[in-house]
Amino acid sequence: MTLAQLYVRDGLLALDGHFLQALEAAAPPLKLQLQQARSQPEALTPLQESQLLLALGPYLEGFVARLFRIETQVSDLSQRHHALAPLYAIKRKFVQRTAARKINAEQAESIDGAALQLRLRDWFGGQFDELVFATQVQAWLEDETGNAEKIDVALHYAAWALHTEAGKAAHRGGILFRLPHAVDHMHLVPGAEARDQDGYRSFSIKPAQIRQRNGFALTDTGCDLRGALDQANYCILCHAQGKDSCSHGLLEKTPKDGPPLVGKAAFKRTVFGVIQTGCPLSEKISEFHSLKAGGYPLAALAMITVDNPMAAATGHRICNDCMKSCIYQKQEPVNIPEIETRTIKDVLALPYGFEIYSLLTRWNPLNLRRPYPRAHTGYRVLVTGMGPAGYTLAHQLLNDGHTVVGIDGLKIEPLPEHLSGVRADGSRIPFAPVAAVDDLFDALDQRILAGFGGVAEYGITVRWDKNFLKVVRLLLERRPEFSMFGGVRFGGTLSVEDAFRLGFDHIALALGAGRPTVLDIPNGLARGVRTASDFLMGLQLTGAAKADSLANLQLRLPVVVIGGGLTGIDTATESLAYYPVQVEKFTQRYEQLCAERGA
Numbered sequence: 001m002t003l004a005q006l007y008v009r010d011g012l013l014a015l016d017g018h019f020l021q022a023l024e025a026a027a028p029p030l031k032l033q034l035q036q037a038r039s040q041p042e043a044l045t046p047l048q049e050s051q052l053l054l055a056l057g058p059y060l061e062g063f064v065a066r067l068f069r070i071e072t073q074v075s076d077l078s079q080r081h082h083a084l085a086p087l088y089a090i091k092r093k094f095v096q097r098t099a100a101r102k103i104n105a106e107q108a109e110s111i112d113g114a115a116l117q118l119r120l121r122d123w124f125g126g127q128f129d130e131l132v133f134a135t136q137v138q139a140w141l142e143d144e145t146g147n148a149e150k151i152d153v154a155l156h157y158a159a160w161a162l163h164t165e166a167g168k169a170a171h172r173g174g175i176l177f178r179l180p181h182a183v184d185h186m187h188l189v190p191g192a193e194a195r196d197q198d199g200y201r202s203f204s205i206k207p208a209q210i211r212q213r214n215g216f217a218l219t220d221t222g223c224d225l226r227g228a229l230d231q232a233n234y235c236i237l238c239h240a241q242g243k244d245s246c247s248h249g250l251l252e253k254t255p256k257d258g259p260p261l262v263g264k265a266a267f268k269r270t271v272f273g274v275i276q277t278g279c280p281l282s283e284k285i286s287e288f289h290s291l292k293a294g295g296y297p298l299a300a301l302a303m304i305t306v307d308n309p310m311a312a313a314t315g316h317r318i319c320n321d322c323m324k325s326c327i328y329q330k331q332e333p334v335n336i337p338e339i340e341t342r343t344i345k346d347v348l349a350l351p352y353g354f355e356i357y358s359l360l361t362r363w364n365p366l367n368l369r370r371p372y373p374r375a376h377t378g379y380r381v382l383v384t385g386m387g388p389a390g391y392t393l394a395h396q397l398l399n400d401g402h403t404v405v406g407i408d409g410l411k412i413e414p415l416p417e418h419l420s421g422v423r424a425d426g427s428r429i430p431f432a433p434v435a436a437v438d439d440l441f442d443a444l445d446q447r448i449l450a451g452f453g454g455v456a457e458y459g460i461t462v463r464w465d466k467n468f469l470k471v472v473r474l475l476l477e478r479r480p481e482f483s484m485f486g487g488v489r490f491g492g493t494l495s496v497e498d499a500f501r502l503g504f505d506h507i508a509l510a511l512g513a514g515r516p517t518v519l520d521i522p523n524g525l526a527r528g529v530r531t532a533s534d535f536l537m538g539l540q541l542t543g544a545a546k547a548d549s550l551a552n553l554q555l556r557l558p559v560v561v562i563g564g565g566l567t568g569i570d571t572a573t574e575s576l577a578y579y580p581v582q583v584e585k586f587t588q589r590y591e592q593l594c595a596e597r598g599a
């Protein structure tokens, strides 16, 4: 099959046929089950559906690996998952259930961790790290009597690493000796320190936990595979009991004598009054954790994309409604967004990883209700706003068989035509496959603001890798039924009447976050007072982060930020990062001018 065929319905139908044939050859009853489920998905209980999708996962993984001829690389990636398995088994069995219970914090204080580590290192053949520890202890536990002395030393070392300050410092950044902490809703930041002075209380973070920020480069690369699998193994896979509240919300108990609770009343609330509805997309979280922890990274991503095809633009640092509804309410919830983002990054990092992710957003056998795009409906929809709501809606409409035109008030910079397949005049040419996703990525402090992504482009800061916007954009732009125009203001450049005159059948408003925000307070327009979202937008649009831009945004320190949500924190950190960068740029230019023209 050609790459272009994978972007059109006929090609995807043919691909689905090949998959069903391969499934028939490998597991005939499963193919039959899949066909029955597709024809009557509502006949399945949620558990039956989950079980069917989980059973299909490995076959889908193998099929996609063969399709892109990357069986070896997929097998290596899977192997990297399995190689880490001792860490999670020993953490649960030995560290949490044995060491933490047998030796308490007081007893651990008298343990000489450094001396024990030397003995262990010796037994480990001169090496020592958490994986070596876990692998060796797992082997020793096969013969507990014969290895009694070694196991005892490992047990004491684990207790020292778990309980003592020195042990925690020695394993900072590790996962084996880190236990989930209890959640105190009134103290949600574990490293925070309060100080009362002059009648008010201020907070700072413990010095050891301060992470320095450097200009406008990406500040958080997220966790690695080890960290993601730690979380996936911490998840207790509640779908099996129908208790996966991360996906479907934490439900209130139905009153004994009253009518069943409906709407918002059906859900519990956090102590802050946040309704715990779980993932807004009802993503199959427990199921994708199961596949990821089992060493099926492609199938895990396929499971995610059933409900969340735009997963590149969710996850770590974007949303965490799922975590708020995790079954663990008294201790740290599972860090689902980290696992999701690691899953997509692992696939993207494979040869043709982008093409695989892209394909799964259009053809996905784990999607029983719409495994491939529906036939053309003939409807044309205008989507106004290319932010998260707009691009997600555009994708769903395309898969439902509609033709979509997206517009945005911001100027949208064109992508190279060999990537998007779209020329500057809108005509189409064949696009080249993306063999390595790194070819799409730029350093955030050098990246050109492309105008696509709405609030995700100008409202979110360097805590999130905005390169993912290019990934999402390509998913849409390569589709022949989609066109996009920047610099078109709905209600200005294009009116409702214009849109209908041009032949659109529907107009979708996805303009939410772009509205001007005026503070409805006395002196809200005074000099120096700005809404945080407006400030962030100004900062992004002026290109303040770039060495070659002459940003003229005015900001005088100190800044008082009112509000401690994401926008507030972004504003505080961006303000702190903004001035040093401007001073550096100014100095550089001054020195250059002096060198060229004399001081």
Ligand code: SF4
Binding pocket: 234, 235, 236, 237, 238, 239, 243, 244, 245, 246, 247, 285, 286, 325, 326, 327, 328, 334, 336
């Ligand atoms: S993330 Fe939490 S609620 Fe969801 S399946 Fe795992 S443990 Fe259960």
